Amino acid sequence: MLADALRESAAKQKAGIPESLLQEEKDLKIDIAFYKKQIFREQQRSEPDMAKILRWQKEIFERRRSNEVLLKKLEASYPEYYRIKYSHEPLTVADVQQKLPQGSGILEYFSGDSAVFAFYLDKTGLKGLQLETGATFSHKLNTFIGSLRDRAWVLEHGRGKEATAQFAADARTFWKTLAAPVVDAAPDNLIVIPDGNLSYLPFELLLVRDNDTGDTYADLHYLLRQSSVRYEYSVAMTLQPALVQKPRRLFAGYAPEYDNEGLTTARGEDLGCRESNPSDFAALGNNQEEVSQIARQLGGQALLGAKATEAHFKQYAPESRILHLAMHGFLNDCDPLYSGLVFSRVTGDAAGDTLEDADGILHAYEIYNLPLNADLAVLSACNTGRGQLAKGEGIMSLARAFKYAGCTNILMSLWQADDQSTAQIMRGFYQHLKQGLGKDEAIRRAKLDYLAADSRNHPFFWGAFVLIGDDTPVPTSTPWNTWLLWGLIPLVLFAGWYFFKASKNRAQQR
Secondary structure (H helix, E strand, C coil), X not given: CHHHHHHHHHHHHHCCCCHHHHHHHHHHHHHHHHHHHHHHHHHCCCCCCHHHHHHHHHHHHHHHHHHHHHHHHHHHHCHHHHHHHHCCCCCCHHHHHHHCCCCEEEEEEEECCCCEEEEXXXXXXXXXXXXXXXXXXXXXXXXXXXXXXXXXXXXXXXCCHHHHHHHHHHHHHHHHHHCCCCXXXXXXXXXXXXXXXXXXXXXHHCECCCCCCCCCHHXXXXXXXXXXXXXXXXXXXXXXXXXXXXXXXXXXXXXXXXXXXXXXXXXXXXXXXCCCCHHHCEEECCHHHHHHHHXXXXXXXXXXXXXXEHHHHHHHHHHEEXXXXXXXXXXXXCCHHHCEEECECCCHHHHCCCHHHHCCEEEHHHHHCCCCCCCEEEEECCCCCCEEEECCCEEEEHHHHHHHHCCCEEEEECCCCEHHHHHHHHHHHHHHHHCCCCHHHHHHHHHHHHHHHCCCCCHHHHCCEEEECCCCCCCCCCCHHHHHHHHHHHHHHHHHHHHHHHHHHHHHHC
């Protein structure tokens, strides 16, 4: 479970475990991931070598056993680690209500084999019931979600009056079916904990009021207009205080370049089960300007083109408070651990000896093993919130991997993000963050700004990105102690030079 993994990570951080033991565990996990990838690649061949696969499986087994021994050692030698890892007080309704901010509500779902249950909790009470979804609910939901993320259909049919009216009818029906039975009035801040296929639905696109005939997409009464919406994996994680991180840098943005000829307007592809590499992906027209502008807004670091490499990210990403990845992303339909983000390809001597860092693909299994410290990771790529559904775990997505790796908040996409509209929304998002708004309110305002200003206002263009995490602002200035450190460096150098010259003059006078 993700909550258990995050609790274990917190235990390691707070228990004073030596870096050498943490590195030993990390090396074991990296080895396990490496051999898993070798097996995956071999299985893609027309005639897999079973002897190799069995040898790699043996290597995995031995390292897993070594990791179990190491964890037992940590539990025995570091009592604080054991206490934090296994102390899990169950939350009561009163506990949640006490900690829940005024004006906020939690809407949680449970999808059973033949029914969907909804629960809504705010400061005033708790309401829960089995929803009247009907036998065809799942099919209708999947059809609706499919229409939202089908770029070709949207461009060809989605902007006409009939399509607008159909979307409005469906979005209104799903609000009435999924939320209205338990939510009497939408709160200022709504926290959604979805389950099953509802994890693919951006609730802020649902309509809380009926609309007039002839309304355009820009006129519709979206939940977005009256509530900020964010998502979480469980109630416990909603109320769990974030670990205090002290990254050295404020912002690091990555915007790679791609070798494939041509230009694409979509940030990623669904490649099925096959192995991918950067040559599969065409150039993006707006990702580098997007990162450049945000870096100028915040005074951060922009890694553009050939500088946006997987190796750089792995080495320096743990030092940044905000990570922004404007690039291609892809899903692997056979194993979500092999979904990934596509960096610039490293060629020649710069590739070095590490194949994993040189292939340009940051796979999900690699992200799980990174020690990230970011308060916010913005995955400005395609489908970073999609993946396989696992019972009791939710979607096994790239966003989940970043959450596991230590990123407190994730801005992720639920479908194939449009390059141009994404760049526009991201600039607005950071502008509102810099004004001191919370993350959920900042993305809400950025979407509303886009909806009001751009004629391409079908929800496909602006509705893909959703926030997992909290509603607090992100400090967008470099901490004062960092500026103090950089200010002291020249003073120390000058003082050293001054005393050296003085000592030299005294020596000459003698």
